[in-house]
Amino acid sequence: MRGVISAAGYVPYHRLDRSEIAAFFGSGGGTGTRAVASYDEDTTTMGQAVADLALRPTAVEPEALWFATSAPAYLEKTNAAAIHAALRLDPAVSALDFGGAVRSGIGALRAALAGSGRTLVVAADTRDGLPTGSDEASAGDGAAALLVGDDSDGPVLAEYLGGACRTLEITERWRTPGGDRSRTWEERFGAHVLGPAALEAWQVALNDSGLNSTADIDRLAVTGLNSRAVASALKAMGAEPGSLVDPLIATVGNTATAHPALLLSSALEHAGPGETIAVVALADGVEAIVLRVTEAIADHRPAAPIAGQIGQGGSLSYGRFLAWRNIVTVEPPNRPAPARPSSSAANRRTDWKYGFTGSRDRSSEMVHLPPARVSEKGGAADDMEPAPMAHTSGTVASFTVDRLAYSPSPPTVFAVVDFDGDGRVPLELTDVNADEVHIGMRVVPTFRRLYTADDIHNYFWKARPRRDGTPGGPPPGDSL
Amino acid sequence: MSSHGITDRVAVIGMGCTPFAEHWDASLDDLIIDAAHAAYRSGGIAQDDIDAFWFGTSQSAASGLGMAGPLKIQGKPVTRVENYCATGSEALRQACYAVASGAYDTAMALGAEKVKDGGYQGLNAFPIPADGTQRTLTAAAMFSLMLPAYADRYGVDRDELRYVAARIASKNHHNGARNPLAQFRREMPAERICEMPAVAGMLSVFDCAGVADGAAAAIVCRASDAHRWCADPLYVKGLSVVTGTGAGSLDPDYDYTTMPECAQAAADAYAQAGVTDPRSQLALAEVHDCFTPTELVLMEDLGFSPRGTAWRDALDGVFDLDGELPVNTDGGLKSFGHPVGASGLRMLYEVWLQLRGEAPGDRRIPETDRTLGLTHNLGGYPGEIVSFVGVFGTKKER
Numbered sequence: 001m002r003g004v005i006s007a008a009g010y011v012p013y014h015r016l017d018r019s020e021i022a023a024f025f026g027s028g029g030g031t032g033t034r035a036v037a038s039y040d041e042d043t044t045t046m047g048q049a050v051a052d053l054a055l056r057p058t059a060v061e062p063e064a065l066w067f068a069t070s071a072p073a074y075l076e077k078t079n080a081a082a083i084h085a086a087l088r089l090d091p092a093v094s095a096l097d098f099g100g101a102v103r104s105g106i107g108a109l110r111a112a113l114a115g116s117g118r119t120l121v122v123a124a125d126t127r128d129g130l131p132t133g134s135d136e137a138s139a140g141d142g143a144a145a146l147l148v149g150d151d152s153d154g155p156v157l158a159e160y161l162g163g164a165c166r167t168l169e170i171t172e173r174w175r176t177p178g179g180d181r182s183r184t185w186e187e188r189f190g191a192h193v194l195g196p197a198a199l200e201a202w203q204v205a206l207n208d209s210g211l212n213s214t215a216d217i218d219r220l221a222v223t224g225l226n227s228r229a230v231a232s233a234l235k236a237m238g239a240e241p242g243s244l245v246d247p248l249i250a251t252v253g254n255t256a257t258a259h260p261a262l263l264l265s266s267a268l269e270h271a272g273p274g275e276t277i278a279v280v281a282l283a284d285g286v287e288a289i290v291l292r293v294t295e296a297i298a299d300h301r302p303a304a305p306i307a308g309q310i311g312q313g314g315s316l317s318y319g320r321f322l323a324w325r326n327i328v329t330v331e332p333p334n335r336p337a338p339a340r341p342s343s344s345a346a347n348r349r350t351d352w353k354y355g356f357t358g359s360r361d362r363s364s365e366m367v368h369l370p371p372a373r374v375s376e377k378g379g380a381a382d383d384m385e386p387a388p389m390a391h392t393s394g395t396v397a398s399f400t401v402d403r404l405a406y407s408p409s410p411p412t413v414f415a416v417v418d419f420d421g422d423g424r425v426p427l428e429l430t431d432v433n434a435d436e437v438h439i440g441m442r443v444v445p446t447f448r449r450l451y452t453a454d455d456i457h458n459y460f461w462k463a464r465p466r467r468d469g470t471p472g473g474p475p476p477g478d479s480l
Numbered sequence: 481m482s483s484h485g486i487t488d489r490v491a492v493i494g495m496g497c498t499p500f501a502e503h504w505d506a507s508l509d510d511l512i513i514d515a516a517h518a519a520y521r522s523g524g525i526a527q528d529d530i531d532a533f534w535f536g537t538s539q540s541a542a543s544g545l546g547m548a549g550p551l552k553i554q555g556k557p558v559t560r561v562e563n564y565c566a567t568g569s570e571a572l573r574q575a576c577y578a579v580a581s582g583a584y585d586t587a588m589a590l591g592a593e594k595v596k597d598g599g600y601q602g603l604n605a606f607p608i609p610a611d612g613t614q615r616t617l618t619a620a621a622m623f624s625l626m627l628p629a630y631a632d633r634y635g636v637d638r639d640e641l642r643y644v645a646a647r648i649a650s651k652n653h654h655n656g657a658r659n660p661l662a663q664f665r666r667e668m669p670a671e672r673i674c675e676m677p678a679v680a681g682m683l684s685v686f687d688c689a690g691v692a693d694g695a696a697a698a699i700v701c702r703a704s705d706a707h708r709w710c711a712d713p714l715y716v717k718g719l720s721v722v723t724g725t726g727a728g729s730l731d732p733d734y735d736y737t738t739m740p741e742c743a744q745a746a747a748d749a750y751a752q753a754g755v756t757d758p759r760s761q762l763a764l765a766e767v768h769d770c771f772t773p774t775e776l777v778l779m780e781d782l783g784f785s786p787r788g789t790a791w792r793d794a795l796d797g798v799f800d801l802d803g804e805l806p807v808n809t810d811g812g813l814k815s816f817g818h819p820v821g822a823s824g825l826r827m828l829y830e831v832w833l834q835l836r837g838e839a840p841g842d843r844r845i846p847e848t849d850r851t852l853g854l855t856h857n858l859g860g861y862p863g864e865i866v867s868f869v870g871v872f873g874t875k876k877e878r
Contacts, residue, residue: 336604341612349611368730370613376727398629398736400681402621404602414617416625418732426615426729426863439632450612458612 002113003159003291005060006147007265008053009306010046010124011252012037013431013464015313016321018137024318028132034253036316037141039324039409040430040448040462043069043124044079046143048086048447051122052390054145055087056303060154062120062147065089066112068098068105070257071126073449073457075099075177082459083122085354086447088388102173102225103283105257109146109264110289113160118149123258128325130181138227140253144261155296157268158277162208163289166197170284173225187228194224194282195232202237202280205288211276214238217290218275221245221263224282225256233282245277251310260287266306273297312467314433324409335406340453351386356445356461358423359384367423387423389445393466394419396441401434408451417443417463431464442466483720485752486580488878491706491713492698494523497829499661500694500817508540508594508693509550515695515822516551516590523699523709527551530699531584533558536571536591537821539606547590564859565770566721567591568696568824569868573719575700585701591826592695593819602691603820620688622861623771624681629736630777634788642682644791645772646673649686649814651794652769655801656811658843663690663817687772692817696825698832703876712836714828717852717871718752720745728863739774741865742781742858750783753871755852758783759805762871763850764834766827768858769812779807782856782869806845809834824857824868831855835874851875 014036021029037046047067055062065087067080080095089095098104105123112119124143129135150156172190175182184190206212214220220243224230234244245267247254255262260281267277271293280288322328351357352370359371364378367387374381399415413429415437429437430448443463450458496518498511506514520527535547535558544558563570568591575587598604602618615622631641650670656662668686676684699709706713722745728734746758755761767782769775779790784805785798793799799807810816810830813823831853833839857868 335600335602335618336598338616339607339609342609345609345611349613353611353613366731376725376730397732398625400617400621400624401678402617402624402681403679404618404620405616407616412617412621414615414621416729416736422732424730424732424734426617439628450616460613 001151001156001159003148003156004146004268005149005154005156006054006058007157007268008050008145008302008304009262009265009309010050010053010143011035011306011309011313012041012046012141013314014038014316016316016318020318021132021137025132028137030137032250033313034140035142035313036321036324037126038430040450042073042449042457043071043126044073044082045447045449045459046141047122047124048083050124050143050145051083051087051120053303054120054147057301058147058154060118060147060149062089062093063117064094064096064119066096066098066108066119066121068108068123068257069125070100070102072097072099082354085350088351088355088357101284102256103281103287106260106279106281106287109261110163110165110287112148113289114163118147118153121146121148121261123261125255125257127253127256128181131322131327133181135182138249138254140255142252142255142258142262144258144265146261146265155299156294157297157300158291158293161210161290161292162205163287164201164204164208165288166201166286168193168197168285187226190226191228191232194226194229194286195236198233198280198282198286199236201286201288205278205290209290211290215240216276217243217278219243219245219267219271219277221247221260221267221278222280223247223259223263225254226282229282233280262306268293268297268300269302269305269307271297314431333404333406333410335404337406338451338453340456341458353460355388356390358387358389360387365422367419367421369423369425389419389423392419392421393442393444394463396437396439396443397424398439399437413437415443415463427461427463429464430462436465483748483752485718486576487717487752488715488876489580489703490576490700490716491703492716492828492832492872493701493706493710493713494519494525494699495697495829495832496522497661497696497826498694500663500690500692500819500826502596503693504596506693508546508592511594511693511695512547512550512590512592515592515697516588519588519697519699525586525699525709527553530586530588532556532575532578532587534571534574534587534589535560536562536567536589536824537593538562538564538567540592540594540821563866565768565820566824566857566859566866566868567821568826569855569857569870570721570824572698572825572828572870573721573868576716576719579700579702585705586699588697588699589825590695590697591822591824593821594693595691595819596693618680619861620680620683620771623773624683625736626773626777626862627682630773633735633737636791638682641791643670643674644794645682645687645776646670648769648772648775648794649673651800652808652812652814655809655843656815658840659810659816662811662815663692664811664815683771689770689813690815690817692819694817694819694822694826696822696829698825698828712874714832714835714872714874715876717873718749720748720752720869721866722748723866724860724864726864734863736862738777739781739858739862739865739867741867742778742856745867745869746782749869749871753852755871758854761850762805762852762854763848764806764809764831764845765854765856766810766812766830767807767856769808769814770818775807775812778856782854801843802846809839809843809845824855827855827857828870828872831872835872
């Protein structure tokens with residue numbers, strides 16, 4: 001049996017209330033909220049976050065990491081390699097980008113399900129659109145990850161029953177590299193072409209899965225960026241409204257490349273044994289996959305349930321959203337921008353910079369962040385072992401708000417963080433309201449993009465509040 | 481560790497100090513020449529009579545050439561030294577030890593900094609290629625960490641502690657207003673400082689040192705030769721530098737209410753100088769008030785106040801110009817300004833003036849029988865500090 005061994009979704013913390021758009025421009029926007037990647041997040045950091053969430057509940061280690069996005073942080077350079085490094089995967093694990101097209105997310109997933117080996121499929125997107133446009137209103141940022149493998153690798157949560165595709169060369173949505181927005185042909189044209197293609201693919205997928213009709217599907221997700229085509233496909237497929245998976249448009253927004261996997265992860269959080277789940281994605285044709293949930297789902301404990309993440313977002317003003325997306329330029333602090341990081345220096349410390357791994361002195365047990373060769377306590381030399389800290393919570397020992405320092409989004413909130421067990425490092429805080437920071441606040445490390453200089457993205461770790469209610473109490477959405 | 485010191489073996493025989501200001505019309509060379517020539521005049525000594533030179537600058541020049549060139553020092557050793565904001569004191573220490581060793585009869589320490597040609601407010605570190613994981617916080621933010629930590633540890637109300645910090649700035653502005661060389665010569669009530677917007681933690685711009693260009697210089701010689709040049713020299717009683725390992729940024733036991741390197745440097749310098757009760761023995765102290773919390777914590781690290789009580793002493797005026805132990809009588813970094821490499825020598829300049837009765841009447845310390853003055857100069861941030869402490873006196877006892 002082959003299928004999904006682990007699944008996770010990642011919804012960034014910030015929420016834009018879409019009604020703010022019309023309040024500002026007099027038009028556009030809509031109802032509900034969209035999830036917004038922080039200024040220090042990109043598809044690589046969100047991909048890392050969700051891949052980490054997918055790997056935490058399982059002991060199964062991937063043999064390959066496939067990363068799909070329509071908003072890659074780099075071209076030419078492999079973005080999956082940064083995720084790979086931040087997950088501290090073995091160098092023998094392959095890391096590949098499925099770049100550019102929205103379709104690459106569902107495509108990578110179906111390729112993994114239909115293929116062999118243990119593959120971690122990661123999809124992430126940040127979605128832009130010009131103010132008042134429909135992309136701005138309906139889109140959202142997010143990521144999803146699915147670990148695909150055989151039951152010989154570990155318990156399979158959902159067995160892959162079958163799938164199908166229809167590939168079409170149509171120019172109904174497009175963007176050139178570096179473009180600030182996507183363009184679309186008249187929506188009705190896409191619906192005219194994609195609706196019938198969806199039905200064709202769906203019938204093949206049902207047949208491939210040994211199922212007879214749409215009525216055999218307990219949880220159905222049909223998704224795409226052309227909402228008229230999605231509606232057309234649902235109608236053609238004869239989908240029962242009661243079987244439809246929450247499309248998350250009203251809360252998260254359409255995360256494009258990540259959305260099929262995000263909806264599948266979300267469906268798995270609610271599904272029971274024996275249920276069938278299907279995902280149909282419309283983009284330059286159609287990709288369809290069908291799965292059946294197994295008994296192992298009873299033991300599926302997401303590290304951070306998607307519903308919980310959706311419920312704990314913090315509001316973001318439209319002005320700040322526009323600044324973060326470089327649609328408006330705000331005055332930066334009058335300080336020099338930071339220099340680009342040194343590639344050779346970064347390479348020597350990959351496990352610190354990406355893996356957030358310090359060193360623990362074997363004799364004194366003191367943790368050194370960053371790693372050191374000579375111990376602060378006792379002075380022992382070259383007798384250290386790795387001390388990975390990415391999964392360790394910490395406590396704020398002191399903090400400050402720096403309104404003078406350079407930051408892509410001032411002010412800089414900064415804390416001295418003492419980690420549980422041992423280890424201290426001063427870190428920038430993120431996804432935080434400066435007013436909520438206090439000594440004793442609980443925080444967790446998070447992989448972020450600090451700044452970009454000379455087109456080099458400087459990735460490192462910050463800390464964010466641990467939003468799990470009362471200390472020691474049950475986590476509503478954040479058991480990290 | 482053995483630290484024997486050079487008590488009463490070296491004397492300061494001449495000093496010079498430029499105004500500290502935004503010297504838009506003066507170059508680094510101008511500042512160096514002005515400070516050096518003022519020191520020559522003060523000591524009645526010619527450049528040719530000085531055997532070796534130490535040039536402290538943090539970011540304005542890269543080698544001894546930066547001093548030898550403008551002064552046309554021919555055929556002599558000129559060495560640039562750097563130790564963050566303690567650079568000026570480090571230059572002095574090298575010059576003193578060189579003379580004490582017998583290698584030279586006379587030496588000059590000169591500190592200079594040109595910070596206002598960068599185009600930005602504040603100080604900006606020269607970027608060293610690195611892996612991109614280093615902090616990019618301002619120094620103000622780093623030192624602002626100390627106020628909430630201090631308030632928590634000693635149970636001081638944060639608003640009251642904020643007022644204490646403002647009062648420290650106000651005191652230094654009071655003193656600087658009486659100093660013709662100071663960058664800021666305006667008095668500033670603590671209440672007004674409290675009303676200003678925060679720029680880093682609880683700190684406002686007026687809790688931060690002035691950013692200024694400037695230079696200062698000292699000429700030293702063997703103590704036994706001092707009266708050849710100077711009727712009333714200052715004798716070096718103790719010099720200490722302690723450089724931390726950055727432990728405070730690693731070790732959860734560090735709580736940001738102290739700078740251990742400063743306490744260690746003080747203990748070393750006091751032992752050399754025979755100081756057992758600094759609060760009653762020192763006539764004045766010039767300390768590194770880069771930010772107001774720094775001066776607060778230093779009053780405890782330097783042994784002027786018991787732990788947890790400096791805030792009360794500051795409120796009570798213990799460190800005021802007419803207080804029990806006047807601190808930063810020249811206005812300190814706060815009001816005099818902080819040209820990084822020059823500040824340590826500027827501190828000594830004030831001790832030089834006060835102990836020898838040359839300070840202007842309106843900022844002269846009270847008449848006492850105390851003959852010792854202290855300079856404290858630090859670089860770095862809480863948790864990772866390089867600290868200098870020097871003790872100087874008017875009486876040679878050995």
